[in-house]
Amino acid sequence: MSRRDLTLLTDLYELTMMQGYYEQGQNETVIFDVFFRQNPCNNGYSVCAGLDQVIDYIKNLNFTYDDVDYLRSLGIFSEDFLHYLSGFHFSGDIYAIPEGTVIFPKEPLLKVVAPIMEAQLVETAILNIINHQSLIATKTSRIVFAANGDGIMEFGLRRAQGPDAGLYGARAAMIGGCVGTSNVLAGQLFDVPVMGTHAHSWIMSFKDEYSAFRAYAEMYPDNCTLLVDTYDTLKSGVPNAIRVFKEMKEEGVHFKKYGIRLDSGDLAYLSKEARKMLDTAGFSDATITASNDLDEYLLHDLKMQGAAINSWGVGTNLITSKDCPSFGGVYKLAAIQNEDGEFIPKIKISENTEKITNPGNKTIYRIYDKTTGKVKADLICFVGETYDTNEDLLLFDPIETWKKTKLPGGSYTMREILVPVFKNGECVYKSPSVKEIAAYCRQEKKTLWEETKRLFYPHRVYVDLSQKLYEVKKSLLDQISATN
Amino acid sequence: MSRRDLTLLTDLYELTMMQGYYEQGQNETVIFDVFFRQNPCNNGYSVCAGLDQVIDYIKNLNFTYDDVDYLRSLGIFSEDFLHYLSGFHFSGDIYAIPEGTVIFPKEPLLKVVAPIMEAQLVETAILNIINHQSLIATKTSRIVFAANGDGIMEFGLRRAQGPDAGLYGARAAMIGGCVGTSNVLAGQLFDVPVMGTHAHSWIMSFKDEYSAFRAYAEMYPDNCTLLVDTYDTLKSGVPNAIRVFKEMKEEGVHFKKYGIRLDSGDLAYLSKEARKMLDTAGFSDATITASNDLDEYLLHDLKMQGAAINSWGVGTNLITSKDCPSFGGVYKLAAIQNEDGEFIPKIKISENTEKITNPGNKTIYRIYDKTTGKVKADLICFVGETYDTNEDLLLFDPIETWKKTKLPGGSYTMREILVPVFKNGECVYKSPSVKEIAAYCRQEKKTLWEETKRLFYPHRVYVDLSQKLYEVKKSLLDQISATN
Structure with a gap:
C-alpha cells in the first residue's frame, strides 16, 4: 500500500x-x-x-x-x-x-x-x-489469444487481491497484451493507456436513461461508450443510445470513438441484435464492448458463436487468474x-x-x-x-x-x-x-x-x-x- | 521510498x-x-x-x-x-x-x-x-475450522499476488484465526506472532543432514523445528532429528518448543510413523508440523485418517484462496x-x-x-x-x-x-x-x-x-x- x-x-x-x-x-x-x-x-x-x-x-x-x-x-x-x-x-x-x-x-x-x-x-x-x-502476464496472454485481434481492457482493480495486485497486475496485463487498463494509478506510474466510461450508477442518478446518455455524450465526444443494460438492453438501452447518436450527429457533433457496452445477459445474442439495430440506424462504425465475468474460455466460445463484439473488458478472471x-x-x-x-x-x-x-x-x-x-x-x-x-x-x-x-x-x-x-x-x-x-x-x-x-x-x-x-x-x- | x-x-x-x-x-x-x-x-x-x-x-x-x-x-x-x-x-x-x-x-x-x-x-x-x-479472512476461517483446534500458520508470502497481497493477506489470516505468520513485515506492522524455522537449502549447505540439524538446534533451543524431508524422511530425517534431540538432552539443553516438520510425501503415513519413532525415543512432547499444498479439504481428510500432526503451515491455498x-x-x-x-x-x-x-x-x-x-x-x-x-x-x-x-x-x-x-x-x-x-x-x-x-x-x-x-x-x- x-x-x-x-x-x-x-x-x-x-x-x-x-x-x-x-x-x-x-x-x-x-x-x-x-x-x-x-x-x-x-x-x-x-x-x-x-x-x-x-x-x-x-x-x-x-x-x-x-x-x-x-x-x-x-x-x-x-x-x-x-x-x-x-x-x-x-x-x-x-x-x-x-x-x-x-x-x-x-x-x-x-x-x-x-x-x-x-x-x-x-x-x-x-x-x-x-x-x-x-x-x-501469462493469463492475459491466453485471454488476448482468445480475442483473436480484438482489444482486451484490464478492468479488475476492484477484485484484485489488494492494491499492489491491482497495480502490478495491471502492469503485467499490459505486458501480456492488454490495450489498456481502467487503473488510473497504473496509467500514471507505468505510462500505459487508461480506459473506461461510466457505471450503472451514472444512469440511475439521472431522471431517465436517455438524459444520462445525452449528458455523457455531450461531455465525451472523443470516446463515448454508453452502458446499455441498466433497464432493458434491447428495449431501452440500445434505442436510447441510437437516439443520442442520431441527435448528436444532427447537431454536427462528430464522435471520434463511440459505441455501446453490454454488461449482463447473453452477450452473443445481445451483441448480434444490438449490431443489427446500430447498423440499421446507420451506425455501423459504433463499437460494441462487452464485460461481465469474461475469461479466455467464454471469450473463445462467444467468438465461435459469432458474437458481434469488438472490444472486451476483462476483470476478476484476469486480475486474479481465477482458475489458477x-x-x-x-x-x-x-x-x-x-x-x-x-x-x-x-x-x-x-x-x-x-x-x-x-x-x-x-x-x-x-x-x-x-x-x-x-x-x-x-x-x-x-x-x-x-x-x-x-x-x-x-x-x-x-x-x-x-x-x-x-x-x-x-x-x-x-x-x-x-x-x-x-x-x-x-x-x-x-x-x-x-x-x-x-x-x-x-x-x-x-x-x-x-x-x-x-x-x-x-x-x-x-x-x-x-x-x-x-x-x-x-x-x-x-x-x-x-x-x- | x-x-x-x-x-x-x-x-x-x-x-x-x-x-x-x-x-x-x-x-x-x-x-x-x-x-x-x-x-x-x-x-x-x-x-x-x-x-x-x-x-x-x-x-x-x-x-x-x-x-x-x-x-x-x-x-x-x-x-x-x-x-x-x-x-x-x-x-x-x-x-x-x-x-x-x-x-x-x-x-x-x-x-x-x-x-x-x-x-x-x-x-x-x-x-x-x-x-x-x-x-x-473467510478462507482462513475454513482452514482453521478444519484444523479443529490445531494451530494454523500462514506461510504464503512467496505465492501471494504481490507484496500487499502477502502483507494484508497475513493481516486477514490473523483475523481469520491463524496463530502466526512467516511474514516478518506483517509481524512488524500489525504486532502479530511471526513463525518459521529453516528451508531445505539450510540442510543442503551443510556437509550432511545431521550437522545441519545440530547447528540449528544449538542456535534455537527455544523453538527448534527440524525439516526432515530433504533426503529421506523416515530413513534419514527423523533418525537424525532424534539423534540431535538426544544429544542436546544429554548435554542438558532444555528445548522450550521442539519437533519436526514434514514438507512432502504422504503426510498421514509419514506423520504416524514419525510419531511412533519420536515416542519410542522418549520425545512424545515433540510437535509434528506439516506443510505442502495444504487446504481445508486435505486437512479435513488428513485429520479423518488420524494424521499425527499438531501444527500446520498453509501457504498458496490460503493466501490466494485458491479455489475461489x-x-x-x-x-x-x-x-x-x-x-x-x-x-x-x-x-x-x-x-x-x-x-x-x-x-x-x-x-x-x-x-x-x-x-x-x-x-x-x-x-x-x-x-x-x-x-x-x-x-x-x-x-x-x-x-x-x-x-x-x-x-x-x-x-x-x-x-x-x-x-x-x-x-x-x-x-x-x-x-x-x-x-x-x-x-x-x-x-x-x-x-x-x-x-x-x-x-x-x-x-x-x-x-x-x-x-x-x-x-x-x-x-x-x-x-x-x-x-x-
Whole structure:
C-alpha cells in the first residue's frame, strides 16, 4: 500500500537461517535458481514479468533502525547479528530473463549468485514479485489469444487481491497484451493507456436513461461508450443510445470513438441484435464492448458463436487468474563455491522425478529454426559451454533420454536468454518501459508455433539439458542413491 | 521510498463520471452500499476485514500536483474540474460492520453517505481492500475450522499476488484465526506472532543432514523445528532429528518448543510413523508440523485418517484462496437525497431476482436466540425503524415470502451491527488492534451454529428484510415493470 522498502517482506526463516550462517561463520558464495514446474492454466508457455520491481527491491534493501528494533524485540537474534543487518546491502550478481520473454518450465528465469546470507534473504520477495506478475502476464496472454485481434481492457482493480495486485497486475496485463487498463494509478506510474466510461450508477442518478446518455455524450465526444443494460438492453438501452447518436450527429457533433457496452445477459445474442439495430440506424462504425465475468474460455466460445463484439473488458478472471491463481515459482540452491572459486553443483532430490532440480551454474540458450524464426527448443547448459551453430546439435529429453532430435548445422540459431542484471551489487541493467516490454512480448509470441499458443492441450516446447549438465546431474543422483 | 496515498488507485470511469456530475452541477448526497452475493468457497458465512485500511485510504485522499498534472495529460478533464480535484477531500459519512464480524450475503457491510462525486470516487479502492481482506479472512476461517483446534500458520508470502497481497493477506489470516505468520513485515506492522524455522537449502549447505540439524538446534533451543524431508524422511530425517534431540538432552539443553516438520510425501503415513519413532525415543512432547499444498479439504481428510500432526503451515491455498480467489463485493447506489433532505430509495433491477438490490437508507440488526446466544437471523431495515424485543418478531424470506418464522417476544435479543466510522469527513472510529480483532472474531464464530460452520453444504443463516423495506422494494419493482 505504500512504496516503502520491502526489506522485512520476507519469511522469518530467511532471517533465522541467515543468523545461523552468521554464527557458523559460513558465508560462501552460492547460486540459487528461480524456476517453475508447470505453466499456469495448462498453457503452452509462460511470460516472465516483474523484473523491474525486483530491481527496485534489491536496490532498496536496507534494515532501518525501526527494522532492527523490531527484530531485536523478537528475542531470537543476537546483537552481533543485528549489527551486521544494520549494515546490510546486497553485494552479489543477479541474472534474469528479460520481462516479456516467453519462458518454459524448469529453466532458471532468474539466478542469484551471492554470499549465502544475502542470497537466502532475498528469496521470498523475489518469488512474490516474479510469481505474481508472471502469472498475470501469462493469463492475459491466453485471454488476448482468445480475442483473436480484438482489444482486451484490464478492468479488475476492484477484485484484485489488494492494491499492489491491482497495480502490478495491471502492469503485467499490459505486458501480456492488454490495450489498456481502467487503473488510473497504473496509467500514471507505468505510462500505459487508461480506459473506461461510466457505471450503472451514472444512469440511475439521472431522471431517465436517455438524459444520462445525452449528458455523457455531450461531455465525451472523443470516446463515448454508453452502458446499455441498466433497464432493458434491447428495449431501452440500445434505442436510447441510437437516439443520442442520431441527435448528436444532427447537431454536427462528430464522435471520434463511440459505441455501446453490454454488461449482463447473453452477450452473443445481445451483441448480434444490438449490431443489427446500430447498423440499421446507420451506425455501423459504433463499437460494441462487452464485460461481465469474461475469461479466455467464454471469450473463445462467444467468438465461435459469432458474437458481434469488438472490444472486451476483462476483470476478476484476469486480475486474479481465477482458475489458477498462483504461479509456482520456486527458489532452489544449485551450487556452492569452494575455496578455489569453483561452483560445486548441488541437487535437491525428490521421489517425484519431475521435482529433481538441475545442479550447477547454468545458463539457457534459445534455439530457433533459421528459416521460420520459430522456437525449436531451449537448452540449459553450464555457463561457459560453447556451441557452433554450423555444427549439428543433438537434443535429447532429459527424462526420456531416448527421445532425440538432431538439428543439422546451419539450420538453427541460438540466443542466450539469461542476461546480467546486477554485478557485485550494482545494477547493470536498464529496464525498458512497459510499452517497450509489451511490444517485445508481442514479438516473442510470434516466435511460438500456433500449436504452442492453443488454449487447450498446446504442444509442449522442449527444454533440454546439455550433455555435460545431464551427466553431472546423473552422477549426483547416483551418488545419493548409493549413500541411501 | 515513501508512503503513497492511493487517491489514483481508482477506475478511470469514476473520474469521468465525477467530471460529468461536476459539469452537470449535480452533487446531491447519495448512499452507496457495499455488499456481496455469495460466500466464498460455498462457506456458510464470511468474515469482514479491511476496514482499518479503508480508513487510512479515506483519510489520505488527496490529489497531489503530480496527480493533477497526470490527469491533465489525459486530455479529457477541464481545468475547472482539475482545480476542484486539487482541493478535494472526503466530507461524507461512512458506516461499516466492524472487522472480524461474521457476515452474510446481501447485507450492506459498508455504507457511504456522501455527495455523489465523492461517493463515486471511492468505490474502487474500497472494494479492492474489503474484497481482498474479507476473502482471506473467510478462507482462513475454513482452514482453521478444519484444523479443529490445531494451530494454523500462514506461510504464503512467496505465492501471494504481490507484496500487499502477502502483507494484508497475513493481516486477514490473523483475523481469520491463524496463530502466526512467516511474514516478518506483517509481524512488524500489525504486532502479530511471526513463525518459521529453516528451508531445505539450510540442510543442503551443510556437509550432511545431521550437522545441519545440530547447528540449528544449538542456535534455537527455544523453538527448534527440524525439516526432515530433504533426503529421506523416515530413513534419514527423523533418525537424525532424534539423534540431535538426544544429544542436546544429554548435554542438558532444555528445548522450550521442539519437533519436526514434514514438507512432502504422504503426510498421514509419514506423520504416524514419525510419531511412533519420536515416542519410542522418549520425545512424545515433540510437535509434528506439516506443510505442502495444504487446504481445508486435505486437512479435513488428513485429520479423518488420524494424521499425527499438531501444527500446520498453509501457504498458496490460503493466501490466494485458491479455489475461489475473489470475493464478489459490489458497490451499488441505494438512495439519493432530495431537496427536503429525504433519501429517495433507488433500485437496480436485473433479470436475476438474486441480483436486485435493496433500496434506501438501511441498517442491519443481528438477532440472537436469548438462551443460546446463537445467531437466529439478520434483519435489514430502514434507519430509524425501531423494535421492541419484548414483542413478537415476524421474519420472512424476502424472495420466498411464504417462508415465515415468528420469534416470541422475550426470546431473542438484537444488536445493530453497522457502526459509524466517518461523520462529515471526520473519522469517529478507532480500529482495534489485529490481535483484538482476531479475539473478537473467535467470539463471533461462537455465535454461529455448528451447522453453519460446516465445510460442505452448511446451513444458511437467513438475512431478512423488514416489512417496510420489503414493501418499498416491491413497489419500486412494480413501478419499473409498469413502465416497461
